[in-house]
Every structure is written in structure tokens, then in C-alpha cells.
Amino acid sequence: MNSNAVIAIHGGAGTILRSSMSASAEADYHAALQAVLSAAQRVLAEGGSALDAVSVAVRLLEDCPLFNAGHGAVYTAAGTHELDAAIMDGSTLDAGAVCCVTRVRNPILAARSVLEKSEHVLFTGEGAEAFAAAQGLEFVDPAYFDTEARHRQWMLARGQQRAMLDHDGATLASDASLKSAEPTPHEPIDPNRKFGTVGAVALDIHGHLAAATSTGGVTNKQVGRVGDTPLIGAGCYADDATCAVSTTGSGEMFMRMVAAYDVAAQMAYRQVSLQEAAHDVVMNRLPKINGRGGLIAVDAHGNVTLPFNTEGMYRGFARLSEAPETAIYR
Numbered sequence: 001m002n003s004n005a006v007i008a009i010h011g012g013a014g015t016i017l018r019s020s021m022s023a024s025a026e027a028d029y030h031a032a033l034q035a036v037l038s039a040a041q042r043v044l045a046e047g048g049s050a051l052d053a054v055s056v057a058v059r060l061l062e063d064c065p066l067f068n069a070g071h072g073a074v075y076t077a078a079g080t081h082e083l084d085a086a087i088m089d090g091s092t093l094d095a096g097a098v099c100c101v102t103r104v105r106n107p108i109l110a111a112r113s114v115l116e117k118s119e120h121v122l123f124t125g126e127g128a129e130a131f132a133a134a135q136g137l138e139f140v141d142p143a144y145f146d147t148e149a150r151h152r153q154w155m156l157a158r159g160q161q162r163a164m165l166d167h168d169g170a171t172l173a174s175d176a177s178l179k180s181a182e183p184t185p186h187e188p189i190d191p192n193r194k195f196g197t198v199g200a201v202a203l204d205i206h207g208h209l210a211a212a213t214s215t216g217g218v219t220n221k222q223v224g225r226v227g228d229t230p231l232i233g234a235g236c237y238a239d240d241a242t243c244a245v246s247t248t249g250s251g252e253m254f255m256r257m258v259a260a261y262d263v264a265a266q267m268a269y270r271q272v273s274l275q276e277a278a279h280d281v282v283m284n285r286l287p288k289i290n291g292r293g294g295l296i297a298v299d300a301h302g303n304v305t306l307p308f309n310t311e312g313m314y315r316g317f318a319r320l321s322e323a324p325e326t327a328i329y330r
């Protein structure tokens with residue numbers, strides 16, 4: 001039994017300023033993160049797999065309207081929701097993902113079904129939904145994903161004619177200006193509301209790793225746009241030999257850097273620590289192409305690192321029989 005078992009989660013990174021967050025909103029975020037960590041911690045304590053722990057954590061985060069995944073997902077340019085999710089088992093390198101789903105209540109459960117029941121790795125749109133339906137997953141009316149806060153955020157983004165990171169209004173690569181190396185202006189579209197993509201990584205008592213990530217994407221994204229989240233190696237990666245990683249941030253840059261896999265690759269090929277590899281990706285490599293965001297990662301020894309290059313990242317971790325720790329700001 002591996003007594004270093006641990007679960008870590010994130011709820012997105014961005015311009016999260018202490019000055020623009022009310023005490024009660026802050027308390028809500030901490031409480032939500034703590035509840036999710038406690039539930040996943042129980043799974044690990046009972047001998048459950050890392051894969052089960054990250055599935056439970058991300059499903060709960062999808063159900064929580066505070067975060068941009070599942071209920072509370074951001075809006076596309078057409079006023080709809082298109083959800084992406086991925087999951088990976090570090091013990092087998094099995095992976096499953098879905099993108100552009102609009103009616104599956106918990107996209108992470110669809111991704112898990114793909115991992116377990118399909119010879120394929122990634123399903124999109126209608127095909128993903130047909131597959132999820134065949135597995136008996138729960139479907140909802142697309143209005144289930146609506147929230148007033150996200151709608152307001154979308155109206156603001158529409159006014160500015162661009163796609164925006166849900167948590168800080170940073171422009172995305174649908175805007176040609178982002179192809180330059182100019183720093184993204186940090187202009188919150190709504191300083192009171194910072195929401196984010198969700199993810200979880202875990203090491204279980206059997207010594208296995210897993211990672212899961214789920215998102216509504218970026219506010220006002222073009223219909224059909226897919227970010228890093230459902231792409232194995234970009235937004236999600238797990239290998240018992242190195243680490244498990246879940247990312248959040250400007251997806252186009254995380255894709256171009258193959259960010260999650262790069263952490264694992266640096267550990268394998270450069271033989272650096274988890275912390276050094278993750279730091280290099282988030283603090284050195286991503287900023288070179290104006291990549292903003294962060295990641296959470298855990299290795300087979302139970303080391304945890306939660307780096308981000310933005311003002312804040314909703315995050316936390318919990319070891320067996322220790323109280324969960326959560327944080328928002330730098």
C-alpha cells in the first residue's frame with residue numbers, strides 16, 4: 001500500500017484578484033474545492049483507483065456552477081454550450097475523450113466510457129453523444145448548462161467581438177493578434193466573476209496515477225472550436241512512469257506546447273523532478289508563445305506541484321488522513 005496517495009484539483013487559472021473577490025465568493029470557492037477534495041480523498045482511502053478518484057472529483061466539479069465545466073459552462077459565439085473532457089489511466093496509458101458535446105450531463109463520464117468501452121480515444125459531437133447514449137449515460141436539455149453569470153460574461157465578450165478565457169477575458173487565438181508574441185493584456189471582462197476549466201490528478205494506494213480535465217472552453221469561442229482539454233498530451237496526461245497532469249489556460253498555446261506531455265517527457269528524458277519539469281513548462285516555455293494558465297501534477301512518489309503564471313488559480317490537494325488544503329491567489 002502506498003501511503004503517499006494524494007488527490008489534487010484545479011478550477012481554472014486567470015486574473016483572479018483578491019481585490020475583486022468578495023469574502024463570501026471566496027468562501028464559496030474554498031468550500032466547493034474542499035468538498036470535492038474530501039469526496040475524492042474518501043475514494044482513495046477506501047482503496048479506490050486513481051482513475052475513480054479523478055472521475056469523482058471532475059464529475060462533482062462539472063456539477064458545480066462556480067466552474068466552467070458541465071453546469072455553468074461558458075457560451076459559444078452562437079449562444080450554445082460545447083463541452084470537452086478527457087481522462088487517462090497512468091497504469092495502462094488507456095485514455096478516453098469527447099469534444100463538442102452539447103447534451104451529455106457529465107462529459108467526464110462520457111470520456112471514461114470511451115476509455116473503458118471503445119477501441120478509440122476521442123469522439124466528437126454527434127458521434128460522441130451517440131456513443132454516450134449507447135452506454136446509458138445521463139442526457140440533459142442544453143439549457144441545463146445555462147447560468148446567468150455565464151450569460152452576462154458572454155454578452156460582455158460579444159461586445160468586445162472576441163473569444164475570451166472564461167476566468168479573465170484574455171483574448172484567444174481566434175484573434176489573429178495572439179499569434180504575435182505580444183503579452184496579452186490582463187483585462188478582466190468582469191472582475192467579480194472568474195470561473196475556470198476543471199481538472200484532477202491522483203496517486204492511489206496501489207501506486208497508480210490518473211488525470212482528468214473538463215471544460216466548456218472559452219467564452220464566445222467559434223462553434224466547433226476545440227482547445228487543449230480533450231487532447232491527450234495537451235490538456236491531460238498520465239503515465240505511472242512519470243506523472244499525471246491536468247492543465248488550464250489559453251488552450252491554443254497549451255496545444256502548441258503539448259504542455260501536459262512535456263512535463264512527463266522532461267521527467268523521462270531530462271530526468272528532472274516533477275516540480276522542475278512543471279515549472280519549466282508553465283514559467284518558461286508557455287510564456288514564450290504568450291501561453292497563460294497553469295497545471296496540477298502528481299508523481300508516483302506523491303509529490304504534488306500546482307504552478308501557474310497568472311494572478312491566481314483555484315486549486316487544492318488532499319493527502320490521506322490530512323485535511324484538504326485549498327488556495328486561490330499566488
Ligand code: ASP
Pocket residue numbers: 012013068165166167196197215216217218226227228229247248249250251252293
Ligand atoms: N484550456 C481551456 C480551453 O482552451 C480553457 C480553460 O482552461 O479555461 O478550452
